[in-house]
Amino acid sequence: MPKSFRSHLRITLGPYRLGLRLLRRELVAGELRVMAAALVIAVGALTAVGFSTDRVAQAMRLGAAELLAADLLLASSNPIDPQWTRQAHRHGLATAHTLSFRSMLAHGDRFQLAEVKAVSEGYPLRGRLEVAKTPFGAAHPTRAIPSPGTVWLEGRLLSALGLRVGQTVHLGAAQFTVTEVLALEPDRGGELFHIAPRVLMHIADVAPTQLVQPASRVTHRLLLAGEAAAIAGFRKQLATALQPGERLQGTDQASPQLRSALSRASQYLGLASITSVLIAGVAVALAARRYATRHADSVALLRSLGASSRWVAQVFALQVLVLGLLAGLAGCALGRAGEAILSNLFAGLVIGDLPPPSWKPIGIGLAAGMGTLLSFALPPLLKLRTISPVQVLNRNVGYFPAPMRASYAGAILLLAALGYQLGLEPRLASSVLAGAVATLILLAISARLLVKGLTGLRSRVGVAWRFGLANVARRPQESVLQIVALGIGMLVLLVLTFIRTDLLSSWQAQFPPEAPNFFLLDVQPHQVGAVQRHLAQYGLSPPALYPMVRGRLRQINGQPVAATHYSDPRARRLATRDFNLSWSEQLPAGNQVVQGQWWAASERPVPAFSVEQGLAETLAMRVGDKLIFDVAGQPIEGRVESLRSVAWDSFQANFFVMLPPGVLDSFPATYLTSLHLPASQRQVLGGLVQAFPGITVLDVDALLEKARSIVEQAIRAVQYVFLFTLVAGLGVLYAAVQATLDERKVEAAILRALGASRNRVMLGVLSEFVILGLLAGLVATLGATVLSKWLASAVFDLDLHLDPWLGILGILGGAASAGLAGLVGTRSVLAMPPNASLRAT
Amino acid sequence: MVEARGVEKRVPSPEGDLTILSAVELAIFAGETVAVIGASGSGKSTLLGLLAGLDLPTKGIVRLDGHDLTAIDEDGRAALRGQLVGFVFQSFQLLPSLTAIENVMLPLELAGNAQPKRRAEAILERVGLQHRRRHYPRQLSGGEQQRVAIARAFATQPKVLFADEPTGNLDQQTGGAIAELLFELNRERGTTLVLVTHDPCLADPCNRVVRLDNGRLTS
Structure with missing residues (x-):
């Protein structure tokens, strides 16, 4: 150097x-x-x-994935192309298949409409199933799925059919033994209020029931889970090759609560x-x-x-x-x-x-x-x-x-x-x-x-x-x-x-300790008093019941509402589904008017709507817009008078669209309520479902606990x-x-x-x-x-x-x-x- | 070697500018030993700072080994100091977080010397502190600290050594020994020495004594 x-x-x-x-x-x-x-x-x-x-x-992300039972899912009214499963495996992703359809379940001379879900090994890819031995009994998580020849039923289904674990039921052309009570399925959350009671079975058992034919209304789902990058890559690939009737769902929308x-x-x-x-x-x-x-x-x-x-x-x-x-x-x-x-x-x-x-x-x-x-x-x-x-x-x-x-x-x-x-x-x-x-x-x-x-x-x-x-x-x-x-x-x-x-x-x-952990749905008007009395005899304070009428949004300002008018996936879904319309004179607790005015008590029944602000935003509705709802085949026309913010994380009964009292009186309504039951009093529900077979009980305890x-x-x-x-x-x-x-x-x-x-x-x-x-x-x-x-x-x-x-x-x-x-x-x-x-x- | 021509130094004060030095004319030749004496506040240290290029005069010219210090910037003067100048201060001015040998190595390293450690060890031995080389300044007595400072000053074999009251903080006996060491080393290496003092014992051995009185050179 x-x-x-x-x-x-x-x-x-x-x-x-x-x-x-x-x-x-x-x-x-x-x-x-x-x-x-x-x-x-x-x-x-x-x-x-x-x-x-x-x-x-x-x-x-995982919480959201549990709500899908997967990181990503592909749903279709037609069978999923097997090449996607093969490609998913090549991307290092885990897969599972589900198939859901509605069918009647029979036990002796009693019948009950049920939502059947047939699942393959591996389901659920995210989250866990929980099962119990008795309806509304203590549940424990499991990694298993029903083995061929057996089914797991939701508690209210057993109550409605007068069944016990160990007995058999008929589904289509096949007979099954009930081995577990299904207490929780992770991917149920989003559809809480919209489905009939659940039957869970093995996917290999679908063929023997002979219920699924080429034209049957079924939903096929391919569940996918794996590394975030692999999922994102595969999602891109799938998105470009989607066929009509197929849709992708990711974990982007976590639970709002x-x-x-x-x-x-x-x-x-x-x-x-x-x-x-x-x-x-x-x-x-x-x-x-x-x-x-x-x-x-x-x-x-x-x-x-x-x-x-x-x-x-x-x-x-x-x-x-x-x-x-x-x-x-x-x-x-x-x-x-x-x-x-x-x-x-x-x-x-x-x-x-x-x-x-x-x-x-x-x-x-x-x-x-x-x-x-x-x-x-x-x-x-x-x-x-x-x-x-x-x-x-x-x-x-x-x-x-x-x-x-x-x-x-x-x-x-x-x-x-x-x-x-x-x-x-x-x-x-x-x-x-x-x-x-x-x-x-x-x-x-x-x-x-x-x-x-x-x-x-x-x-x-x-x-x-x-x-x-x-x-x-x-x-x-x-x-x-x-x-x-x-x-x-x-x-x-x-x-x-x-x-x-x-x-x-x-x-x-x-989330106070007494936050509601159960919802009661489908209570008929004449049952309202009886349900309240039934609960009172167990020392429970009678809950407030809210009326509910199903209706579909048909027009906004004269324009028909169709999924094709929206690019936002949530808007597309909302455009094609029924809303639970309710009415009240008072603004419900936990709600706040953010625009417009809540109706005054003294007015005569004029159709008017109060819309939840998130929904209004998604479907581009404003105060003053003219809406038409289709309720039991009849148009109900009125203006949006107010937009409300709703505390969705309150676990109280909340509604997207509300009307003043009196407008929907002539339509068949069912009532809805939420109540808090301590663990020691869960058996109240078994008695309730037996006394009022038509009532649907929704258990949100697990969801609440998680929140x-x-x-x-x-x-x-x-x-x-x-x-x-x-x-x-x-x-x-x-x-x-x-x-x-x-x-x-x-x-x-x-x-x-x-x-x-x-x-x-x-x-x-x-x-x-x-x-x-x-x-x-x-x-x-x-x-x-x-x-x-x-x-x-x-x-x-x-x-x-x-x-x-x-x-x-x-x-x-x-x-x-x-x-x-x-x-x-x-x-x-x-x-x-x-x-x-x-x-x- | 060192030359001051018409040097004046004024500093601002609440009562207006204060003249510390005025009309200073001084020439110091290579190998010469010069003592600057005077009462406290007569401007001795200020003059030393100007001659060494630590500060600039308000008026006049200072030359060091032929370089006009007033014509170059501070970094240029720093480079010149690194090459030509050594210092010994009244308060020793050793870096407290460096050991004795590291303090001596410092100017050698600054100058890019090939073997700073060997040189530093040799000169520490010369001042009798080889056995204390790993000690920090706080572990040394005043006399020892000043010997380290002298070793550091001579380490780069400077052409000019400036010493500001080098025995001012020491007792008479230690001061005498330090003065002896300073002059010995100066003789051995033929360095030009400029020292500021009011101690006659230190001024006496010098070739020349100049006196500062109220900012003016009187002899």
């Missing part, structure tokens, strides 16, 4: 070697402790949330983790300023020894990069450990093994850690380049660390990128950013005014407090900076606390992530205290040299930090109140009830924790003999 090149290489590598050496030593000496800890916390929070939301998303709770949870988690990055960023910025100030002399020396400004920049940039990488990796490890806890919390959510967590959260965590350092720590460190070497001779030349505002642009960019990555609603992300900026400005202005205002108090307080007040006022820049840093930390913590409390209670209120467990898990996740934010907040406090530690050491030493007792010095430090904490807490509480009110109504759809005690707690908590952090942070000052402090300067 030529000598000049080697020399060049050494010069080039010099700053990196020194940078690494300094980094290693300073990590060991604890110089970078605050910066590193803040980063680890931020990255840990982000990755834990990243991992867990990844899992939640997977759980949601769970979606709203989970989307709010993930928004909150995203917000909380971004917040911890922001708070940690403030801690990093404070720590970096201190680090830069402490290194000003060293840099001046390096400059005097001939180091160029670029060389100095390289030394510190390398430190930032390596520190970012190390802290990022440690944060990822922390996040991964946190995720292990979270995934335990989410364990009940999914059946079977989840695929290993993806690498994406690690990537985001590392990038965010680096981004936090680059935007918050690099500006003060790079300012070291500008230090004059003459400082080695004359320290009065001084070094002024970069102002905090140098970090703002990078911080805003970083937070925006994170918000985008975490899938935060743009409105939420931008409002948090705008709120943060506005709060910073507000905090700075109020902090300045408060600091100024304090000066007048000095003559009226004792020595220790005077010293504290004097310190606050003497370092107005630092005091304002500390109040702003503390305040922003407290503000976001308070916002998260305010919203969290209401978010959690609104979730818990959604409840998801929400509980989301609650635990929120509380867990909140802890990260809290720790990040404490990190800011600590960093803020550390920022002025060196100066404090000298002050304390001088005071003690002058004869002040240790306690008096301690009281002085305490009073200063309590004052700072009070000021920061006051400003933060005001800001948090405004911001939470806005966020709750605009983003989380909550009616926020602010607890004034939380505000007071915020102010006092700010003062107490700042005081405590001050004492802990400065304990080394108090412990050091004054001589040592003075000599060290």
Whole structure:
């Protein structure tokens, strides 16, 4: 190697070697402790949330897949081309077939219409069947399907036919033994109110029944499951080759009950983790300023020894990069450990093994850690380049660390990128950013005014407090900076606390222990009183029953409604199905008119419609549109008077379309109700079905349990992530205290040299930090109140009830924790003999 | 080797500009040892900073080994310092997170020296601190720290050595030993030495003594 090149290489590598050496030593000496800890916390929070939301998303996909019993299904009125099955296997996908049709089931002289589903081995590919030995008895999951020659019947079918497990039934030309009561089939959910009771049989038994002929109305389904990428690829292929009568269904539409709770949870988690990055960023910025100030002399020396400004920049940039990488990796490890806890919390959510967590959260965590350092720590460190070497001779030349505002642009960019990555609603992300900026400005202005205002108090307080007040006022820049840093930390913590409390209670209120877990359908008008009495004799309070008439939407504003007019698959389905029309004088509980007006009680019966807003959107209906419904062959014509929002996650009886009372009186109606039955009283249903054979009982207990467990898990996740934010907040406090530690050491030493007792010095430090904490807490509480009110109504759809005690707690908590952090942070000052402090300067 | 022509230094102060140095004319020749003496606040350290290129004069020209320091930027001056200059400071100015040997290696590494460790070990041995080479500054006495600083100053074999009150923070006995070491090394290597002091014991052995009085050279 030529000598000049080697020399060049050494010069080039010099700053990196020194940078690494300094980094290693300073990590060991604890110089970078605050910066590193803040980063680890931020990255840990982000990755834990990243991992867990990844899992939640997977759980949601799986939950949706359970509703299909597959990841993807191809349904057709004709037999499915066997080539699709072969190709699916080539794509590495698991397959199963089902065949459904309606038929009469006979037992002795009793007959009952049933919905038959014949299934192949492997069904269901997602989710599990649950069976019991008696109707409405205790159920357990099974991986089996009915073996040939046997059938599993839904409980109400056994009740209606007077059957017991072990007896035989006739289906077409064949006879079957009933071996199980079918308690739950995963893919039943979407069609809860629309199908006759279920018979499950083996697909090989269809031929002996002789029920399926070439022209029979049957639905063939090919169920597919496998890796997400393979499914997506196969779906594309299938979509381009669909024949008439064939349709594809994916897991895109998850159950709406769970979606709203989970989307709010993930928004909150995203917000909380971004917040911890922001708070940690403030801690990093404070720590970096201190680090830069402490290194000003060293840099001046390096400059005097001939180091160029670029060389100095390289030394510190390398430190930032390596520190970012190390802290990022440690944060990822922390996040991964946190995720292990979270995934335990989410364990009940999914059946079977989840695929290993993806690498994406690690990537985001590392990038965010680096981004936090680059935007918050690099500006003060790079300012070291500008230090004059003459400082080695004359320290009065001084070094002024970069102002905090140098970090703002990078911080805003970083937070925006994170918000985008975490899938935060743009409105939420931008409002948090705008709120943060506005709060910073507000905090700075109020902090300045408060600091100024304090000066007048000095003559009226004792020595220790005077010293504290004097310190606050003497370092107005630092005091304002500390109040702003503390305040922003407290503000976001308070916002998260305010919203969290209401978010959690609104979730818990959604699924109270007495939420309805059974629906009774097809109750005839003359049975309404008898059903209520029947339930009352078991000590159950008589439920309210809602009337229901089936009707099909025929025209909107004179245009016939046909599936071919819509491209949206949901709209196409809705266009061809019957709606359950109901009527009520009052707006049902859980409903809210979002447009138009609910009818007044006194009006005479005029046909008018109130439509659920989602349905109106899908079928492009507006207030004022003229609709014609076909009810039992008669047109019912009227205008849309209102659009309603409906709490679908309430598990109450809800209707897409409602009318005023009286309009549908002449049509045959059935009644519907929902009720809560504790597990110990499930046998009530057996008696009910025997007493009223025509009544359909729907068991949503399993679905409700699932929804409840998801929400509980989301609650635990929120509380867990909140802890990260809290720790990040404490990190800011600590960093803020550390920022002025060196100066404090000298002050304390001088005071003690002058004869002040240790306690008096301690009281002085305490009073200063309590004052700072009070000021920061006051400003933060005001800001948090405004911001939470806005966020709750605009983003989380909550009616926020602010607890004034939380505000007071915020102010006092700010003062107490700042005081405590001050004492802990400065304990080394108090412990050091004054001589040592003075000599060290 | 070092030349100041019409040098003036003013700094802003709340009461208007404060003149620290004015009309300084000074020429120091290669191999010469010059002591700058004067009372506290007379501008000695400021002059040293200007001669070494650590700072720029408000007026006038400073030349170091023929280079006009006022005509080049800070990074250019830094490069020149790396090649030509060594420093010894009153407060030692060792990097606290580096060991003794690492502190001595620092200017060698900055200059791209091929064997910084060997050179640093040799010079540490010369100042009698080979056995303390792995110690951090906080583990060394004041005298030992200043010996490390001297080793560092001579490590790159600079043409000019600037020393700012090198014994100011030491007791008389240690200070005497340090001064002896400084002059010894200076003789061995034929370095030009410019030192600022108000200690006559340190000024006496120098070839020439110049006095600063209220920012003006008087002798």
